[in-house]
Amino acid sequence: MKKIAIMTTGGDCSGLNTVINRIVAGAKIRGWDVWGIIDGTDGLCSKPINVMEMNLKTVPIENARLAGSFLCNGHACMMNFERAIAMGRVSEFNKILRDALAKLKLDALVLVGGNGSFSLAWLNREIYRDLSLVCIPKTIDFDIPLTDRTIGFETAVDQLTKYCDQLLLTARSHHRWFIVQTMGRDCGRLALNAGIAVGADAILVPEIKFDVDELVQHIKSVDRDYGIIMVSEGVTLRGHSGRPAEIIARKLTAAGIANRTAFPDYIQRAGDTVAADRILGAKMATCALNAIENNETYVMTALRGSDCVTVPLSEFYAAGDVRADPNIPLVKTTNAYIEPDDPLLHVASDLGVYIGVGE
């Protein structure tokens, strides 16, 4: 008989509730108690600690497809790792979290988070020294190393695809190009996958340099006077500041190309969870429960082909590109990006999609 808890942290995404539901289902079959920590680390810092006991009535199966997290991910304004590090109060913050986990007398914690949460968990690992820490990767950005997918990514691609499908109809009616700015932070995987799905004529990502004149020439050469130009939010243009979609729109307007910008924003984190994310959620939940059963700790579940395996957090941290947070340089997270041999880059160039200089 074990007592485990689930905590969701970082930006939300669709698929979190599937994971929560499947963890509860699998834990109950094993005869374990499951608790949900409400509001991520805010819940652990609250007095009393903000937790709820969970069963399949608190997370009903018919709601497991809904976006967001039933457990909530925390208030942007509360103390968190980033703020504690910036304020030089990290050991105080770590002690609060460690004491709270000790008070809950947990055998294991399932942390459903992104690369920031996992990097900080690994760097501050003494917090979890008395329990088994098993991480499940979720993010629409898909910027976590060593896994072939993250929970929420496929739904975000689907949301963007549906959004652009609608835009194409008005684009054709008015002979206009739509420059659609996706989320993704400094990782272009979301824009690349969605761009291919919608049949975009250009896909601009932070990992690949591009030339505005080449882009303009390419759009002029398309045998159509409307379409989608997908641009990732992390794209920068030398000598310009502001939203990349707006900068590109001004350049196209100057070249006589009718266009509008579109910002799907948080719709990318919403939407009914697509089947691929639900299957991934079920696989990762099972993998996490098996890891707890085997007394593994400091591990992350990862998709490898069609299998789900655990990888040590030490390997996760070492495998990515460790970069300082632009706002808080003391916070160092590990990141994954589009690889130069990503098959979708070849698909794009084979199909005549503009993806940057040299392609």
Ligand code: F6P
């Ligand atoms: O990391 C997920 C993400 O949605 C990014 O794609 C985006 O840049 C960011 O979070 C937005 O964060 P916030 O919820 O703080 O606005």
